[in-house]
Amino acid sequence: MRSPSQTFSYPYPHPAVTTDVVVFTVRNNRLAILLVKRANMPFAGSWALPGGFLDIDEDLDACAARELEEETGIAGLYLEQLYTFGATHRDPRERVISVTYYALVPQDALTAPRAASDASDVDWFDFDALPPLAFDHAAIVQMAHRRLVAKLDYSTIAFGFMPKTFTLSELQCVYETLLNQPLDKRNFRKRILAQDLIEETGRQRRNGKHRPAREYRARFAKRVEIIK
Amino acid sequence: MRSPSQTFSYPYPHPAVTTDVVVFTVRNNRLAILLVKRANMPFAGSWALPGGFLDIDEDLDACAARELEEETGIAGLYLEQLYTFGATHRDPRERVISVTYYALVPQDALTAPRAASDASDVDWFDFDALPPLAFDHAAIVQMAHRRLVAKLDYSTIAFGFMPKTFTLSELQCVYETLLNQPLDKRNFRKRILAQDLIEETGRQRRNGKHRPAREYRARFAKRVEIIK
DNA sequence: CCAAAAGTGTTCACCGTACACCCATGA
DNA sequence: TCATGGGTGTACGGTGAACACTTTTGG
Numbered sequence: 304m305r306s307p308s309q310t311f312s313y314p315y316p317h318p319a320v321t322t323d324v325v326v327f328t329v330r331n332n333r334l335a336i337l338l339v340k341r342a343n344m345p346f347a348g349s350w351a352l353p354g355g356f357l358d359i360d361e362d363l364d365a366c367a368a369r370e371l372e373e374e375t376g377i378a379g380l381y382l383e384q385l386y387t388f389g390a391t392h393r394d395p396r397e398r399v400i401s402v403t404y405y406a407l408v409p410q411d412a413l414t415a416p417r418a419a420s421d422a423s424d425v426d427w428f429d430f431d432a433l434p435p436l437a438f439d440h441a442a443i444v445q446m447a448h449r450r451l452v453a454k455l456d457y458s459t460i461a462f463g464f465m466p467k468t469f470t471l472s473e474l475q476c477v478y479e480t481l482l483n484q485p486l487d488k489r490n491f492r493k494r495i496l497a498q499d500l501i502e503e504t505g506r507q508r509r510n511g512k513h514r515p516a517r518e519y520r521a522r523f524a525k526r527v528e529i530i531k
Numbered sequence: 532m533r534s535p536s537q538t539f540s541y542p543y544p545h546p547a548v549t550t551d552v553v554v555f556t557v558r559n560n561r562l563a564i565l566l567v568k569r570a571n572m573p574f575a576g577s578w579a580l581p582g583g584f585l586d587i588d589e590d591l592d593a594c595a596a597r598e599l600e601e602e603t604g605i606a607g608l609y610l611e612q613l614y615t616f617g618a619t620h621r622d623p624r625e626r627v628i629s630v631t632y633y634a635l636v637p638q639d640a641l642t643a644p645r646a647a648s649d650a651s652d653v654d655w656f657d658f659d660a661l662p663p664l665a666f667d668h669a670a671i672v673q674m675a676h677r678r679l680v681a682k683l684d685y686s687t688i689a690f691g692f693m694p695k696t697f698t699l700s701e702l703q704c705v706y707e708t709l710l711n712q713p714l715d716k717r718n719f720r721k722r723i724l725a726q727d728l729i730e731e732t733g734r735q736r737r738n739g740k741h742r743p744a745r746e747y748r749a750r751f752a753k754r755v756e757i758i759k
Numbered sequence: 760c761c762a763a764a765a766g767t768g769t770t771c772a773c774c775g776t777a778c779a780c781c782c783a784t785g786a
Numbered sequence: 787t788c789a790t791g792g793g794t795g796t797a798c799g800g801t802g803a804a805c806a807c808t809t810t811t812g813g
Contacts, residue, residue: 312625316587317545320617320628359544359626363617387615387630389548389591397540398587400548400628402615472792489794490776497774512785513790700765717767718803740812741763 318389318398322367323354323440324382325447326375327430328408329464329480334430336444337408339374339422345395346437350428352444354401355421367404375416375425380406381463385447393439401438405447407463410477455481459500462521470508470516471495546617546626550595551582551668552610553675554603555658556636557692557705562658564672565636567602567650573623574665578656580672582629583649595632603644603653608634609691613675621667629666633675635691638705683709687728690749698736698744699723 326337338350355370357363364382372378382404389400418425428434430448433441454460455478464477475491495501502522507515554565566578583598585591592610600606610632617628644653656662658676661669682688683706692705703719723729730750735743 313547313584315584317547318585318587319541319545320548356541356543357546357617357628359546360619362619363615363628384614386612387591389585389630391588391590400585400591400630402617402628470792487777488792489778492793493795494775509784511790514783514792516792698765715804716765717805720766721768722802737811739763742765742810744765 316398318400319394320357321354321399321401322357322363322370323352323401323403323443324367324371325352325385325403325405325444326371326377326380326408327405327447327451327464328427329410329477330427332476332480334448334480335427336430336433337375337377337416338426338428338434338436339418340424340426341437342421342423348423349437350434351437352403352440353422353425354403357402363402364404367402370420371406373420374418374422376414376419377408377416380408382406385443385450388439388443390439401443403443403447405450407460409464409466410473411466452481459521459523462500465521468504468506468518468520470510470518472516474501474519544626546628547622548585549582549627549629550585550591550598551580551629551631551671552595552599553580553613553631553633553672554599554605554608554636555633555675555679555692556655557638557708558655560704560708562676562708563655564658564661565603565605565644566654566656566662566664567646568652568654569665570649570651576651577665578662579665580631580668581650581653582631585630591630592632595630598648599634601648602646602650604647605636605644608636610634613671613678616667616671618667629671631671631675633678635688637692637694638701639694680709687749687751690728693749696732696734696746696748698746700744702729702747 328335328337337353339353341347341349341351353371353374354367355374357366361369363384367382368378368380371380371382383406385403385405387400387402391398393399393401416425416427433444435441436444451460461474461477461481465474471492474495475486475488478491479486500522501519504518504520506518508518509515556563556565565581567581569575569577569579581599581602582595583601585594589597591612595610596606596608599608599610611634613631613633615628615630619626621627621629644655646653661672663669664672679688689702689705689709692709693702699720702723703714703716706719707714728750729747732746732748734746736746737743
């Protein structure tokens with residue numbers, strides 16, 4: 304707003320802008336996502352992705368994080384932008400553009416989410432047993448899943464599901480879940496260790512009446528992103 | 532937020548939504564992009580990406596295609612969504628969310644674009660000699676370029692720069708330009724032919740006082756079609 | 760016959776894959 | 787001592803990289 308001539312505002316109807324988030328986790332060796340039950344029209348009573356309307360002076364990423372926390376109580380996740388959905392009739396109320404995100408929750412952080420705000424209920428659903436979803440959220444979920452699986456090959460995205468420390472068997476289990484196929488133990492360990500992405504903590508994990516497992520942690524500080 | 536009917540409209544200020552497009556081509560063995568000179572405030576006289584405001588009942592993809600054609604006369608490109616930029620102060624006029632796209636133009640289709648609409652001028656610029664850009668368009672261009680280069684490895688995106696028929700040397704030249712490094716001729720030909728993506732037309736190309744080159748065409752339906 | 764770009768094969772190093780047995784612990 | 791998951795090495799085939807000369811044409 305530098306000069307009067309720059310205070311122009313586009314004199315045509317503006318669409319609403321929302322963010323929606325696909326939150327993945329691995330739970331009971333199944334891929335699962337977080338859904339909220341809508342309290343309000345339209346689609347009241349339907350399950351949907353957590354999300355909501357953008358505040359006029361709020362960054363897109365902040366909106367996604369805020370709506371996620373408001374509706375589910377989950378905060379602190381790293382959100383990555385997925386795609387922007389803007390078909391003209393995707394929302395019966397008015398024209399709505401949805402900027403979508405996805406995020407990963409470590410297995411151990413599965414605190415039960417609590418519903419609030421526009422959500423009357425919140426729960427995790429196994430990815431291959433999802434209920435019918437409101438709006439075009441099924442398409443959003445599909446795209447997020449494709450992105451997640453594609454990224455397994457060329458990024459460290461799978462570590463997003465791991466707690467701070469973990470065993471190689473736990474890590475392999477996550478990969479097997481995401482790829483939906485068994486992996487050879489020796490080859491898996493060789494590959495992971497060769498990438499030099501994890502290091503031993505020096506401690507051991509005793510999980511039963513058998514040999515203890517070595518405990519590892521990720522060696523990289525932040526998420527190592529390889530460009531898509 | 533509740534309404535008995537479905538004519539509800541979100542009762543808070545809506546942001547404006549625009550689309551912007553990064554159009555790449557390869558010209559004189561250099562990567563180049565298409566820019567327009569802004570006719571209006573803000574940033575009047577600055578170079579910027581072609582783009583503009585979304586109509587309220589227009590799909591996002593259609594908006595990107597329309598604005599591109601209005602400002603540059605280029606139509607018929609396959610546009611792929613890149614990322615959505617929504618920092619709160621990226622436009623001095625008002626809050627603006629920009630859904631960005633990128634597209635590829637074949638080498639031979641380099642008809643001079645013609646300026647119109649909000650653009651007082653249009654031109655191609657070598658990617659490594661871009662002028663200062665309006666808004667956050669430099670960041671958009673950077674992201675588009677990273678995506679383009681990343682996709683060379685695992686997609687057929689390079690064919691988007693090729694005419695309907697081409698020689699292997701021409702194709703190699705495009706790869707070398709995009710990767711900014713020379714490639715071994717024998718390995719390149721072996722790799723391309725092994726992928727079974729192209730086939731001989733049976734004709735030859737005589738381009739000088741030397742051995743003619745075999746002419747090929749893409750075997751798959753190309754995404755980038757025609758320029759107007 | 761000369762200049763200039765087109766076209767062609769082999770070797771080698773590395774990596775992903777297939778595959779089976781011993782180890783450490785708690786009960 | 788047994789049941790259970792943890793941990794280890796080798797051999798093979800396929801793929802990407804390095805590397806130089808012959809062929810075809812126009813002038």
